[in-house]
Amino acid sequence: MxxxxxxxxxxxxxxxxxxxxxxxxxxxxxxxxxxxxxxxxxxxxxxxxxxxxxxxxxxxxxxxxxxxxxxxxxxxxxxxxxxxxxxxxxxxAVSQDVRFGGHYVQGHIDCVARIVSKEKEGNSIVFGFKLRDATYEKYIVEKGFICIDGTSLTITQVDENGIFYISMIKHTQEMVVMPLKSIGEEVNIEVDLTGKIIEKQVVLQLQNQISNENSPLGKLIEKFVEVKVKEFLKN
The missing domain is CATH 2.40.30.20 (Elongation Factor Tu (Ef-tu); domain 3)
Structure with a gap:
């Protein structure tokens, strides 16, 4: 970790x-x-x-x-x-006496992203990225965590084309390699593990509910279908 x-x-x-x-x-x-x-x-x-x-x-x-x-x-x-x-x-890797200043990072890269923009904003640099694998775009959330080339960063914006942005302050620029990279180069991406865990739990719970006709969701679906069938027959 x-x-x-x-x-x-x-x-x-x-x-x-x-x-x-x-x-x-x-x-x-x-x-x-x-x-x-x-x-x-x-x-x-x-x-x-x-x-x-x-x-x-x-x-x-x-x-x-x-x-x-x-x-x-x-x-x-x-x-x-x-x-x-x-x-x-x-x-x-973290030890028990390390202050946790970033976010939980596994070191398990999901995919790479390409740098599509790089612009100065005061003392900061705003980078834009596009994922190679769009499967992971669902985990890219404005103000959420992301790890780029091993650097814990905050997503500042996500546009409709799936391009996401981070703003890197001057101190971080001096401590990491990203400012050395140019538009078109690739970086390693690890999305926030929290999003994966939540998605997995929601999917499993929905699958269990749907497979059990006596579950609250099963009964709700049955009621919904019953109402729609009645409306159809009435017309």
Whole structure:
């Protein structure tokens, strides 16, 4: 679990792809350098979010660490666009003494979005995004949480075309990689888990109610159908 409060900006030092017949199984291994601030209490097997992706540390020293990335994660994220020298957001998994300044972030990327606009507004930058997979647009809510490249942000507006916007203050601009990106580049998106949970519970409850003819909803539907049938026969 993470907070979406980026701790440090690291650098992709090495990006190595593996074919499906190798031990890497079609995935990639990535080495991150300039990472000393997030490695002071590191252990093998620890989770560190890189641009919002929860990944497992397989090797590390005082300044670098290595992770392996599966084909599924590559498909869901912008990992395939990474290259040596790229800057990335880093955050360690939360511990019990961390103040929770962002929102609950799993590090499980849902999809990517493309930056479609980038405009200065005073000291802030307003970014506009369009999701690659429209399935997730239902979770994009004005004033709701979203995690973009591992950064906890608030959605300020959603337009009728599904484009959503965030406003990034000057302090955040100095702490994360997004201001370095240009229009057309992709970012990793994790929608708010709360929306998924609520949707799942509502769907399950409706399915249970509909399948039980004696449930309040079942009786309501039966009454509604009865009234409509009577109206039809009367006409």
């Amino acid at each position: 993470f907070t979406g409060i980026v701790e440090h900006i690291g650098t992709v030092a090495e990006y190595k792809s593996y074919d499906e017949t190798s031990s890497g199984g079609g995935g990639v291994s990535v080495t991150i350098s300039d990472a000393t601030p997030v490695l002071s209490d590191c252990h093998l097997g620890d989770s560190i979010a890189i641009n919002g992706i929860c990944l497992t540390v397989t090797e590390f020293d005082s300044d670098t660490f290595k992770v392996g990335i599966s084909p599924e994660t590559i498909r869901r994220t912008n990992v395939s666009s990474w290259q040596a020298g790229a800057k990335v957001n880093l955050e360690r």
